[in-house]
Amino acid sequence: MTDSKKLAEAVNKRRTFAIISHPDAGKTTITEQLLLFGGVVREAGTVKGRGSSNFAKSDWMEIEKKRGISVTSSVMQFDYQGKRINILDTPGHEDFSEDTYRTLMAVDSAVMVIDGAKGIEPQTKKLFQICKMRGIPIFTFINKFDRDAREPLDLLNEIEDVLGIETYPMDWPIGMGRQFMGVYDRYNHRVALSHPQDPANPYLPLDEDGQVIGENPLAGEGEWKDALDGMELIEMAGSELDEEKIAKGDQTPVFFGSALTNFGVKTFLETYLKFAPAPSAHKTEDGKSIDPLAPEFSGFIFKIQANMNPKHRDRIAFVRICSGEFTRGMDVTLERTKKPIRLSNVTEFMANTRENVENAVAGDIIGLYDTGNFQIGDSIYTGKQDIKFEKLPQFTPELFVRVTPKNVMKQKSFHKGINQLVQEGAVQLYTGYNSNDYILGAVGQLQFEVFKFRMQNEYNSEVIMEPLGSKTARWVDPEQLDPKMASSRNMLVKDRYGAPLFLFENQFAENWFKQKYPDVKLTAKL
């Protein structure tokens, strides 16, 4: 691929998205169905272990197993109707939300899966807010209508009220649970039957007034009447499908269905592809916008993961390509060090042999085998661009532990392990301001457990973790800092960039500090 027209064609084919949902809403099941349509897997149930919320927090092996497997399914790529789709997986467990947040920086749109019986759940809300902050399009699939679910109108209202986004139902369920008969597909002008008499022909066409053309097997059913009433209400409310609003993340097209029985997923995919954006421009720290069609290559690392094979200590750095084209063996500059690096050991994801020959372009994700060169948030580029992409959000940890090696003779492996796991973003590291204490911060307890397990298994370093409990982290201006301000209720530490912060025991301790030092400015995030 050499000329710009070919590059533009390839880039504009890309659709890169993540599925956001609360554990158990059906993300895995939908992903599997999508991969089936894409011809990547032949059988459902092959993506990964299910029910990520179910595993016991102390079950190290299970975590390890899942982590390993998730490397291969972290990015799933397939072709469908002339588009090349990249689905970025996001860990389901809420303790890994930091990882998920960063992954959301690498997509151009998101699919929000909601359990029809449960509605908006905490994790959905958190992830939605990240997408909203980025202003990316969000598409909604309300799942599990083969079971008893909440009233569709009620679910739509909840999305609007709780998430603050306008909804546009693309279809409307006809019944639910055992009486789930299909959907009134407003967008495609048809009724899709979940139990058609002739499975080869599951649709009833609609005329211009929305009436079924020909015989309607549902005509006498109460569910049919209810669905028409629902549709009428929606029509009366008068919201229009608005592409501009969708593009900005101000309106979400909503689909109803059942991933388990594979009802509605295909319609969803096909309609989604009509609206989902091609790779968008990414901003740099100095406010420039990098055009995905620019000929020079650029990208950023949004995730680093240890290889699934513990015998080989290599790691994979995931790069979102933001512009240009990647070719194997190309030389890039690593912005942080300004040093050249040759990208020869690279993996693409789930691409079949034919696709392997083709190169990756803006919108795609490539995995670089990393021996310790890369950090999360690093930018890489070709030519003389000197691009530094916008900082990835760092989440202020709420839980802290003090960590020491069990065997003091094994300092080397202890430090190596900590450094690498911190670079991977597994936990955040703080050091005592006036001591050599190592303090780890995390968003969820499970992060510590995985850390401890991996230190032992991958770095042969047994660690002792002394819980410090939950704390509020507040950064302080070094100019205003007097180390005497620290006490047992507000520990003074440094983050990995050397910036000082206090870890307050609770709100009370923070208020007390503010009263005592009214001029000292505290900030929640660096």
Ligand code: G4P
């Ligand atoms: P997740 O990745 O979002 O965590 O959810 P996942 O797809 O693993 O689905 C969670 C559970 O919900 C699974 O049941 C799955 O079979 C079920 N499920 C998903 N979609 C639907 C649907 O449309 N209708 C119904 N009725 N159930 C659905 P499980 O019992 O935890 O796992 P399994 O034993 O079925 O594998």
